[in-house]
Amino acid sequence: MSRIAEHPILGAPEKGRLVTFTYDGRPMQGYEGEPIAMALKAAGVMVHRYTAKRHEPRGIFCAIGRCTDCVMVVDGKPNVRTCMTPLREGMTVQTQDGVTAKVPEGGAPTDGKA
Amino acid sequence: MDRSRDIGPFVPGPDDDLLICRCEEVTKGEIRRAVHAGMWTMTEIRRFLRVGMGLCQGQSCTKLVKGIVARELGVSPATLDPETSRAPMRPTEMHVLGDEKKEA
Amino acid sequence: MERHDLIVVGAGPSGLSAAIEAAKCGLDVVVFDECARPGGQLFKQIHKFFGSKEHKAKIRGFRIGEELLKEASDAGVQVVLNATVLGLYQEKEVLVRIGDEIRHVKGDAILVATGASENTLAFPGWTLPGVIGAGAAQTMMNLHGVKPGERVLMLGSGNVGLVVSFQLLQAGCEVVALVDAAPRIGGYGVHAAKVARCGVPFYLSHTIVRAEGTDHVTGVVIGEVDKSWQIIPGTEKHFDVDTICVAVGLSPMSQLLTMAGCDMADDPKKGGYVPVCDETGATSVPGIFVSGDVSGIEEASSAMIEGRIAGIAAAKYLGYVEQAAEENEVHALETSLDALRQGMFAPKNRGKDLRETEEGCPISQNLLRKGYLSDEEVFAYPGVRKIAGVHPVIECTQNIPCNPCQDACPKGCITIGENITSLPVVNPDAQCIGCGMCVASCSGQAIFLVDEDAGADTATVTLPYEFLPLPKAGDKGQALSRSGAPLCEAEVAGVRSAPAFDHTNLLTIRVPKAYAMRARFFQPMEGGCAEWANQWTVPETSAPSFRGPMTIC
Known part of the structure; x- marks a missing residue:
């Protein structure tokens, strides 16, 4: 479990309510208002996207919106920095492949070489 | 800058395949080759290879690229002028950039 | 066009400090920050700060952030969040994106306090998910309560690498190794010592050979480097890790100043490309000021003082304060700033291989190479004395600007003196009552209470402990x-x-x-x-x- 229940200095983290969103079509839970990337990280998701040229996996790198490596397709919009974007109930979050979703909504996964 | 200076031929290195620009996926070898192709300034390298022109706008790789170019030219990185700084400093969608708030 | 007396770019410690001082002088100040919350990196800093009382020593960074926000609000500073400054043009015009709207805003004076960005290091596998910046680790665990990983390798032994390693341990992660290509630990010895005593091994003169994994990091190989930074064959060591944390320094984020036409200089001592400015932060363009890391990488404590100086200088530039008043206030702040810029880690001493403290004590080479003092070396310092009964043992062995321990002792057991970088001296004649205030006040967690007369065969050691359970x-x-x-x-x-x-x-x-003088954790x-x-x-x-x-x- 990668959530810190009680921190020796900070105590218990202050979180919003638990909400459900979809990650590549699967329901997943996280806390409202926390960055999407944190909800994914807590759920064990490491790969946020595959690059356009070399089809290499990328995930969180800077976590403060600078490096743009954590971008995903959020509610149909590509290149959304998940480390900066607050999680909302019912969001659709998809692994990005190049600049499109790797798994089309309601469709079968592509081979990642699209 | 003395463009006639001889920096020698391009010599392949074992780490030429190392990715330097994470956004545009440009390798160390490509950057080194570009220097030997005559791209001696950060601005030229940037325009030629698109290093630092991806989503992050060079936040991650600029210092690495500068180090590689300087080493290839045999100069100190501090002597290389940085690439041009211009707006927008952060990735901005065209529809946002093009929709300025009108003065009241 | 919207206009303000002063536009501050960046609501971190420096920008907020500048805005507070300028607003107190009567300026109409607006602060733009691209983040959703103000405070910059302060809210990720959960350790106690160094310095003296005036520098808010022994207060944790995030508490200083809270104080600063309250002070800004009391001073009437307007902070606009989610406001990304995209450009700074001639005639001090700022292009800012607020939400999905682009605005042009004009400032009679501009203060750029954009801070710094993290440096990176390219090695095979450095783009794999699981390779993160030290700032990312701090953001995850200290802002969002999420562990960056279970088993972490830290690259970089500067203060950031050391502090974040300790924070990782506090968050419940295992730190398998702390690695640096340099032959000596770059950060404070006291920061290294508190990590080392938790059992984290230090590998100096080592760097990462490669990160392993297909979809994310599953391991890392490090190797020893020779004098030309090349890996020595046969020295490779493998660790099973899920996270590699990179803390290889910061670079000033000064692009806005280049764009505005300020004179710039590449200064390795300041961390990179910085604007040329005077001691008040005034750049070559009249009315454009800078403060904090954007003008040279230092600590948050000095960034806050620089901010206050630049805020007052901007007020004087616009005619809100008289020259004499400005000089007085700036002089007092500069004295305070100068105190922080002393000691063996001062900007002027960067890169020097110092062998002795200001007092003439030998600087521990074990501390610089392995992260801890040897059992023998520890007796060479004035804070370590054999005294009957309970007494403080201060393992503070490098000249760093810090003195809360001196004020903490109600019995006068500890003396540092006027110069806050001096090593603390334990007075053998003063009567320690074992209250432990010195132990808790030491930002470096370098003070212990030792009582070798606690029992017939036993001694007691009181140590600072910031872990759960x-x-x-x-x-x-x-x-x-x-x-x-x-x-x-x-x-x-x-x-x-x-x-x-x-x-x-x-x-x-x-x-x-x-074991009284050996047990430390x-x-x-x-x-x-x-x-x-x-x-x-x-x-x-x-x-x-x-x-x-x-x-x-």
Whole structure:
């Protein structure tokens, strides 16, 4: 479990309510208002996207919106920095492949070489 | 800058395949080759290879690229002028950039 | 066009400090920040700051952030969040994106306090998910309560690498190694020592050969480097890790100033490309000021003072304060700033291989290479004295600007003097009452209370403890040495927590007398100590890593 229940200095983290969103079509839970990337990280998701040229996996790198490596397709919009974007109930979050979703909504996964 | 200076031929290195620009996926070898192709300034390298022109706008790789170019030219990185700084400093969608708030 | 007396770019410690001072002088100030919350990196800083009282020493960074926000609000500073400054044009015009709207805003003066961005290091596998910046680790665990990983390798032994390693342990992660290509630890010895005593091994003159994994990091290989930074074949070492944390320095984020036409200079001592400015932060373009890391990488404490100076300078530039008043205030702040810029880590001493302290004590080479003082070396410093009864033992061995311990002692046991970088001196004639205020006040966690006369054969050692779960009196465990090696069985004699200690608990352990000057950390255990007994003679180099508060072996 990668959530810190009680921190020796900070105590218990202050979180919003638990909400459900979809990650590549699967329901997943996280806390409202926390960055999407944190909800994914807590759920064990490491790969946020595959690059356009070399089809290499990328995930969180800077976590403060600078490096743009954590971008995903959020509610149909590509290149959304998940480390900066607050999680909302019912969001659709998809692994990005190049600049499109790797798994089309309601469709079968592509081979990642699209 | 003395463009006639001889920096020698391009010599392949074992780490030429190392990715330097994470956004545009440009390798160390490509950057080194570009220097030997005559791209001696950060601005030229940037325009030629698109290093630092991806989503992050060079936040991650600029210092690495500068180090590689300087080493290839045999100069100190501090002597290389940085690439041009211009707006927008952060990735901005065209529809946002093009929709300025009108003065009241 | 919207206009303000002063536009501040960046609501971090420096920008907010500048805005506060300018607003207090009567300026209409607006602060733009691209983040959703103000405070910059301060809210990720959970350790106690260094310096003296005027620099807010021994207060944790995030508390300083809270104070600063309140001060800004009281001063009437308007902070606009989610406001990204995209450009800074001639005639001090700012292009800012607020939400999905682009605005042009004009400032009679501009203060750029954009701070710094993290440097990176390219190695095979550095783009794999699981390779993160040290700032990312801090953001995850200290802002969002999410562990960056279970098993982490830290690259970089500067203060950021050391502080974040300790924070990782506090968050319940295991730090398997701390690696730096340099031959000496770059950050404060006291920061290194508190990581080392938890059992984290230091690998100096080592760098990453490659990160392993297909979809994410599953391992890392490091190797020793020679004088030309090349890996020496045969020195490779492998670690199973899920996270590699990179802390290889910061670069000023100065692009806006280049764009505005300020004179710039590449200064390696300042961390890179910085605007040329005077001591008040005035750049070559009249009316454009800078403060904080964007003008040269330093600590948050100095960034806040620089901000205040630049805020007052901007007020004077616009005619809101008289020259004499400005000079007075700026002079006082500069004196305070100068105090922080002394000692062996001062900007002017960067890169120097100092061998002696200002007092003439030898600087521990073990501390610089392994992260801890040897049992013999420790007696060379004025804070370490053999005294009957309970007394402070101050393992503060480098000249760093910090003096809260001097004020903390109600009995005058500790003296630093006027020069805040001096090593603390323990006065053998003063009567220590064992209150522990010095232990809790030390930002470097370098003060212990030792009582070699606590029992017939036993001594007690009181140490700072910032981990969970908190042991309780009667708990059994083992004492660890300064290097984190198991020493002997130890029993918790008492635990003290108090609001004045601010989450630094005082853990008193009972150990055999012979270990009074060697036991410096406590590892609690469940069950008996029998299975550990055979470890207590192992050489220090093979110390098992302290697994943090979550897993107790």
